Amino acid sequence: MPRTNCHYILDAQAVVRSGDSAEDLHSARTAPPVLREAAEIVNSMVKERQGRVADQLQAGDLDGWASSYALANRYAGRDESVAPHTDKLTALGRRPVIASLSLGACRTFRVTRAPEEFLHEVPKAARVTPHPTSGTTRINLTFRKLKPHVAAAMPRCNCGRLAALKACVQRLRHGGTRHVYYLACDPSKGDTGCAFRRWDV
Ligand SMILES: [Zn+2]
Incomplete structure (x- = not known):
């Protein structure tokens, strides 16, 4: 069974400037206050680590990284999964910084090497140990920065x-x-x- 997902906008201007490349976001929700608060914490954690990985980052990530939107994926039980795939980078540019925050039940995040690409997936689980608050549900939030100049x-x-x-x-x-x-x-x-x-x- 597929997971359910939702995009939440943190920087509406960046979405407008990204045009077609951010079309997944054109019907997205505005981030609620609690998600904005989480994004502020994530932004400062990324900035703290930026110096250590500076040689691996693209110029757009060095001048102050801040997330433009968050993608929320919800895996309600052991049958909900996402098949191996790669992300399209059109709106994010090369080697984007993507900050990931997982809440609730533990699930496996698997990275595999196909002949030509690295794929990632959340496979179905044999069993999921219930979390005290969320039960068998896992929520994963990934915070991403749009790069409108790349899309242009x-x-x-x-x-x-x-x-x-x-x-x-x-x-x-x-x-x-x-x-x-x-x-x-x-x-x-x-x-x-x-x-x-x-x-x-
Ligand atoms: Zn075509």
Whole structure:
């Protein structure tokens, strides 16, 4: 069974400036005060850690990271799960900082390496130990920063949609691997889109 989810906006201006790349957020809810409070704590925790990982961050993350929205995923019981997938990076840019806060029951978060990409999932559980407050429900909040300047530079595919930015793993001829990025058509459910695909260098 799929989990249920909801987007909560923390920075409405950033959503407007991100245009089509943030279309998942166009019908999102405004973050309630308690979530804003949590976001402030998360923002300051990210800032504290920024110096230590500065070499791994993109320029947009160094000039003061603050979350623009939160994605809430709710897993109500052991059958609710999310299949292995990668996140689209169009609205977030390369190597985005994503801060994750989990509440309630413990669930497994699994990262696997497919031939070309890293996938993540929350698999179905054999059993879930009930949490004193939430029972078998787990809620995961991920706080993300929109990068409207990245979205503004994104090309359109042959069918006129904003291309999706994705990461994949490339095997090097002399051994080892590196992360590379590509742009591809981003079809909506139920249509196959076009063949647009190119490396983002
Ligand atoms: Zn297309």
